[in-house]
Amino acid sequence: MASRGVKPLPRGKPSGLPFHAHFTDVAARAGLRAPVIYGPPDRMDYILESMGCGVAFLDYDNDGWLDIFLLSGTRREGPVEGVTNRLYKNNRDGTFTDVTEKAGLVRQGWACGVTVGDYNNDGFEDLFLTGWPQNVLYRNNGDGTFTDVTKAAGLSHTGNRWGTGCTWVDYDRDGRLDLFVANYLVFDFDRIPPTGKNPSCNFKGVPVNCGPRGLAAERPILYHNNGDGTFTDVTDRAGISAAAPGFGLTAVAADLDGDGWQEIYVACDSTPSLLFHNRGNGTFTEEGLQTGLAVNEDGSEQAGMGIAIGDFDTDGRLDVLKTHFTEDTVALYRNVGRGGFEDVTRRAGLAVETRYVSWGAGITDLDNDGRPDLFWVTGSVFPEVERKHPEFPHKTPRVLFRNLGEGKFEELLDAAGPAIAEAHASRGVAFGDFDNDGDVDILIMNINEPPSLLRNDLNGGGHWLKVKLVGTESNFSAIGAVVVAGYGNRRQSQAVLASSGYLSCSDKRLHFGLGTASAADLEIQWPNGARETLKGVAADQLITVKEGAGVIARTRFKP
Amino acid sequence: MRRASAAAAVMLVLAGLCLAQAPRAGVEAHIGRGVKLMQDHLFEAAANEFEKALALDPAEPRARFQYAVCLITLGRNDEARRQFERVRKQAAESHESRELRYIAYYLGRLDLLASDYASAIKKLGSVAENPPYPDTAFYLGVACISAGDLASGTKWLERAAKLTPRDYRVHYRLARAYSSAGREQEADREYGLYTQFQNEHKNTEKDARACADALRTQPVAAAHEVCYHMFDPNEPEKLTLLGQLFGDAGAFTEALDPLKRATQLDPNSFDAWHNLGVTYFRLQRYGEARAPLEKAVALRPEFYGSVVLLGATLYMLGDDDDALPVLEHAHRLNPADAQTAAVLEKLRAGRQKK
Numbered sequence: 001m002a003s004r005g006v007k008p009l010p011r012g013k014p015s016g017l018p019f020h021a022h023f024t025d026v027a028a029r030a031g032l033r034a035p036v037i038y039g040p041p042d043r044m045d046y047i048l049e050s051m052g053c054g055v056a057f058l059d060y061d062n063d064g065w066l067d068i069f070l071l072s073g074t075r076r077e078g079p080v081e082g083v084t085n086r087l088y089k090n091n092r093d094g095t096f097t098d099v100t101e102k103a104g105l106v107r108q109g110w111a112c113g114v115t116v117g118d119y120n121n122d123g124f125e126d127l128f129l130t131g132w133p134q135n136v137l138y139r140n141n142g143d144g145t146f147t148d149v150t151k152a153a154g155l156s157h158t159g160n161r162w163g164t165g166c167t168w169v170d171y172d173r174d175g176r177l178d179l180f181v182a183n184y185l186v187f188d189f190d191r192i193p194p195t196g197k198n199p200s201c202n203f204k205g206v207p208v209n210c211g212p213r214g215l216a217a218e219r220p221i222l223y224h225n226n227g228d229g230t231f232t233d234v235t236d237r238a239g240i241s242a243a244a245p246g247f248g249l250t251a252v253a254a255d256l257d258g259d260g261w262q263e264i265y266v267a268c269d270s271t272p273s274l275l276f277h278n279r280g281n282g283t284f285t286e287e288g289l290q291t292g293l294a295v296n297e298d299g300s301e302q303a304g305m306g307i308a309i310g311d312f313d314t315d316g317r318l319d320v321l322k323t324h325f326t327e328d329t330v331a332l333y334r335n336v337g338r339g340g341f342e343d344v345t346r347r348a349g350l351a352v353e354t355r356y357v358s359w360g361a362g363i364t365d366l367d368n369d370g371r372p373d374l375f376w377v378t379g380s381v382f383p384e385v386e387r388k389h390p391e392f393p394h395k396t397p398r399v400l401f402r403n404l405g406e407g408k409f410e411e412l413l414d415a416a417g418p419a420i421a422e423a424h425a426s427r428g429v430a431f432g433d434f435d436n437d438g439d440v441d442i443l444i445m446n447i448n449e450p451p452s453l454l455r456n457d458l459n460g461g462g463h464w465l466k467v468k469l470v471g472t473e474s475n476f477s478a479i480g481a482v483v484v485a486g487y488g489n490r491r492q493s494q495a496v497l498a499s500s501g502y503l504s505c506s507d508k509r510l511h512f513g514l515g516t517a518s519a520a521d522l523e524i525q526w527p528n529g530a531r532e533t534l535k536g537v538a539a540d541q542l543i544t545v546k547e548g549a550g551v552i553a554r555t556r557f558k559p
Numbered sequence: 560m561r562r563a564s565a566a567a568a569v570m571l572v573l574a575g576l577c578l579a580q581a582p583r584a585g586v587e588a589h590i591g592r593g594v595k596l597m598q599d600h601l602f603e604a605a606a607n608e609f610e611k612a613l614a615l616d617p618a619e620p621r622a623r624f625q626y627a628v629c630l631i632t633l634g635r636n637d638e639a640r641r642q643f644e645r646v647r648k649q650a651a652e653s654h655e656s657r658e659l660r661y662i663a664y665y666l667g668r669l670d671l672l673a674s675d676y677a678s679a680i681k682k683l684g685s686v687a688e689n690p691p692y693p694d695t696a697f698y699l700g701v702a703c704i705s706a707g708d709l710a711s712g713t714k715w716l717e718r719a720a721k722l723t724p725r726d727y728r729v730h731y732r733l734a735r736a737y738s739s740a741g742r743e744q745e746a747d748r749e750y751g752l753y754t755q756f757q758n759e760h761k762n763t764e765k766d767a768r769a770c771a772d773a774l775r776t777q778p779v780a781a782a783h784e785v786c787y788h789m790f791d792p793n794e795p796e797k798l799t800l801l802g803q804l805f806g807d808a809g810a811f812t813e814a815l816d817p818l819k820r821a822t823q824l825d826p827n828s829f830d831a832w833h834n835l836g837v838t839y840f841r842l843q844r845y846g847e848a849r850a851p852l853e854k855a856v857a858l859r860p861e862f863y864g865s866v867v868l869l870g871a872t873l874y875m876l877g878d879d880d881d882a883l884p885v886l887e888h889a890h891r892l893n894p895a896d897a898q899t900a901a902v903l904e905k906l907r908a909g910r911q912k913k
Contacts, residue, residue: 007634009672289750292735299731299753340738347674347705 020460052427130163165251310363360429368462370515432507
C-alpha cells in the first residue's frame with residue numbers, strides 16, 4: 001500500500017438537494033453480534049493481520065431471502081475460542097440465526113475472499129473461500145449443509161499461498177463456472193521483516209508492518225471446471241501467467257467490452273492493476289494499460305483494494321470504480337466503448353475525498369432516483385500511526401457520493417443517516433436487499449468488531465425493479481450475464497457478478513432504481529451470448545427470468 | 560525540488576555576503592527558511608514562514624508567490640488562486656512579464672484541477688511558446704484533451720515528449736491520445752516508453768529513498784555505499800539527483816563526481832550545471848564554481864538563482880568588474896531582493912572610489 005500524497009480538491013457548494021436514503025446500523029438488533037477477529041485488537045504487526053476479509057449476501061437455501069456469510073481471521077498466537085466463518089440464515093423478520101455449525105461451515109483461519117456461485121449447476125449456490133495458507137471450496141448439499149470438497153475438486157495446493165480475490169467465471173462459455181483466484185504476496189510469519197525494518201515498513205515516521213513493497217508479488221491462477229466436480233489449473237494455457245506478477249486483491253469478472261465474453265479485472269496494490277481480456281478462444285491477454293484500467297490518468301499505479309462495477313452515467317456501458325490508499329483518490333473509470341476506459345475521477349468530483357484507506361465499494365442506486373451512487377468503506381492498516389498522527393485515525397467513516405447526474409457526484413457527509421459517519425476499520429462490503437423492501441442495504445466487515453448491517457430506510461417514492469436471472473444453457477447462477485434497463489431517457493447496465501466490493505459478494509438479484517419511471521425495458525445478454533428482450537416491465541417488483549423461458553415469477557414485496 | 564534547492568542556496572549565500580538591513584532581515588530570513596523547508600518538502604511549515612514574511616511586508620512578491628506554490632502543494636487551491644491573483648496584480652502593475660508567465664502557468668494548472676479547461680487552455684497557451692517550466696506543454700495537452708480537442712492535445716503532448724522525454728506521464732497520456740485516435744502503432748510505442756520510464760522512475764525513487772535515509776541515519780562514508788546504487792554512469796538525471804541528495808546532506812565533496820558525470824552526459828542539463836556550481840561554491844572552490852554557473856546561466860539566463868550565485872562567485876573571486884553586470888542582471892530579475900541590492904551598492908561604491 002502506498003500513499004501518493006494527493007491532497008483533496010476543494011469541495012464545491014452543496015447542492016442542497018434532498019437525499020432519500022437513510023442508513024441505520026441494525027447489526028446487533030439483527031443478531032449479528034459476534035466480532036470478526038482479525039489479528040490482535042490494538043496493533044497490526046503483519047500485513048496479513050491488516051488486510052481483513054470479505055462478506056457475502058447469498059440465498060443458500062433458495063427461500064427468496066438473503067442470508068449472510070461472514071469470513072473471519074484468527075490470531076497468530078493460536079486459535080481464538082468461538083471464532084469461525086459464520087453463516088447466518090435470514091429469519092425474514094429483520095433478524096438472522098447463526099447456522100454455521102448446522103451447515104458444516106465451522107472453520108477458523110485467515111480467510112480473505114469469497115465468491116458465491118453454483119459451480120455444479122444443481123440449483124444451489126456454492127462457496128469458494130480464499131485465505132492464507134489454503135483456499136476452500138464448499139459444495140452446497142441443498143439441504144442446508146455444505147461439504148468441504150477442496151481436495152476432491154483438485155483445488156488444494158502444496159505449500160502456503162495467500163489467496164485473496166476470487167471469482168466464478170464461465171470464461172469459455174461452456175455453461176460451467178470456472179474459477180479465478182488472485183494471490184497477494186508470498187507470506188510467511190517467520191520470514192516477513194519485522195515492523196519498521198526498512199523504509200517500506202514506515203509510515204509518517206512511525207514503524208509499521210512491512211509490505212507489500214519489498215515483498216514478493218504473486219501471480220493469479222485460473223481453474224477450468226471439468227464438469228465432474230473437479231477443476232484443472234489452466235493458468236499457463238489460458239495466458240494468465242504471461243502477465244507480470246502483482247499484489248492482487250479483489251478480482252471481478254464481467255463483460256466490460258460488450259463482446260459477450262467476460263473479462264477479469266484484478267485490483268492490484270501498488271502495482272498496475274490487471275485486465276485480462278477474454279479473447280473468446282479460451283485464452284486471455286493482459287491489457288490493463290491499453291484499456292486504461294491499470295493506472296490512473298497520469299500513469300501512476302495506485303494501491304488497488306476494492307472494485308465496483310456499474311453504470312454510473314447510465315449510458316448502457318459498465319464502468320469501474322477502484323479504491324485506494326489514504327492521501328490518494330479512488331479511481332472512477334468511465335467506459336468509453338471499444339474496450340476503452342477514461343479516468344474521470346477528478347471531473348466527477350471525487351477528488352475532494354482523499355483522507356481514508358478505502359476498501360469495499362459499490363456503484364449502486366441507494367436512493368432509487370435512477371442514478372447509481374457510489375459508496376465505499378474505509379479503515380486504516382496502521383493503528384499505531386494514530387497515536388503520533390491523530391489525523392490518520394485507525395477507524396474511519398463510510399463514504400457516500402450521491403449521483404447528481406451529468407457525470408458529477410457530491411459527497412454526503414451527514415445527510416444519509418447515522419451509520420455513514422460511524423467510524424470502523426472496515427474492509428469487505430456487500431450490497432443487497434436483506435429485508436426485501438425494494439432498496440439496497442449494505443453489509444460491512446469491521447476488523448475485530450461485529451459487522452455492520454446498514455438498513456436502508458428509503459422514502460421519496462422512487463420506483464425500482466429487481467431482476468433475478470436463472471441460467472439453463474448458461475450457468476445456473478447466470479454469473480456473467482448483463483442486463484441493460486431502459487427507463488426514462490436512461491439505459492443502465494448491470495452485470496451479475498460473483499465477486500465485487502473488496503473480496504466480497506453481493507446480492508445477485510440486480511436492483512435498478514428507476515426514479516419516476518413506472519416501467520423499464522430490459523435487454524438481457526446471457527453468459528453464453530444469447531440475448532433476450534423484455535418490454536415494458538412494470539416497476540416495484542422482482543422478476544425472475546429463466547434463460548429461454550422469459551419471466552417465470554413476479555414477486556411484489558410486502559410494504 | 561531542484562528549483563527550491565537552488566533558491567535556498569542563493570539565499571544562504573547572500574545572507575553571508577550582505578549587511579542585513581533591519582526591516583528586511585526578518586522578511587529575508589523567513590523567505591530563506593521557507594525555501595529551505597520547501598526543499599525538504601515541508602510545505603505546511605514553509606507556508607507558515609512565507610506567511611510570516613508577508614505579515615512583515617505584505618508587498619513582498621517572492622514570499623507571496625512561494626506561499627501560493629506551497630498552497631497548491633497542500634491542496635488549498637482556492638487560497639492559492641487568491642494569492643496568485645494578488646501577485647499577478649502586483650506584477651502587472653510593475654510590468655513584470657517574466658513573473659506573469661510563471662503566474663499564468665500556476666493559474667492554468669489550478670484551472671485544470673478545477674476542470675475549467677477553457678481557462679486552463681487560455682492561460683497555459685499564453686505561455687506555451689516560451690514556457691516557464693518544461694511541463695507547461697504537458698498540462699496544456701491534458702487541458703486540450705479534457706476539453707475534447709484531441710488533435711491539439713496530442714500536438715502539445717508531442718511537444719511535451721520532446722521537452723521532457725523521460726516524464727512517464729507524458730508518454731502515458733500520449734499513448735491514450737493516440738489510442739483514442741486509432742493510431743495503435745504509435746500508442747504501442749508510447750506505452751513502451753511509458754513502461755520504461757515508469758520503471759526507471761520507481762527504481763530511482765526507491766534508491767533515492769534509501770540514499771536519503773542512509774544519509775540521515777549513518778555517517779557519510781557508510782551512506783556512500785548505499786547511495787552509490789544510484790550511480791548509473793549513463794543516466795544524467797539519476798546522477799544529478801544523487802549529487803543533489805549528497806548536497807542536501809552537506810556531503811559536497813561526494814556530490815561532485817555524480818554531478819560532473821551528469822554534465823558530461825548531458826551538457827544541456829541546466830540542473831546538473833547549476834547544482835555542480837552550487838556544490839563548488841559551498842566547498843568555497845570559487846574558481847571551479849564559475850564555469851558551471853556560467854553554463855547554467857547560459858542555459859537559463861532568466862533563472863535568478865543561477866545568476867545571483869554566479870554574481871556572488873565572481874564577487875568572491877574578487878572579479879568585481881565581471882560581478883557587477885551579473886548582479887545587476889540578478890537585481891533586474893528580482894528587484895525585491897535587498898541583499899543583492901546591498902552587494903551591488905557596495906560594488907558601485909568601490910568602483911566610485913577607484
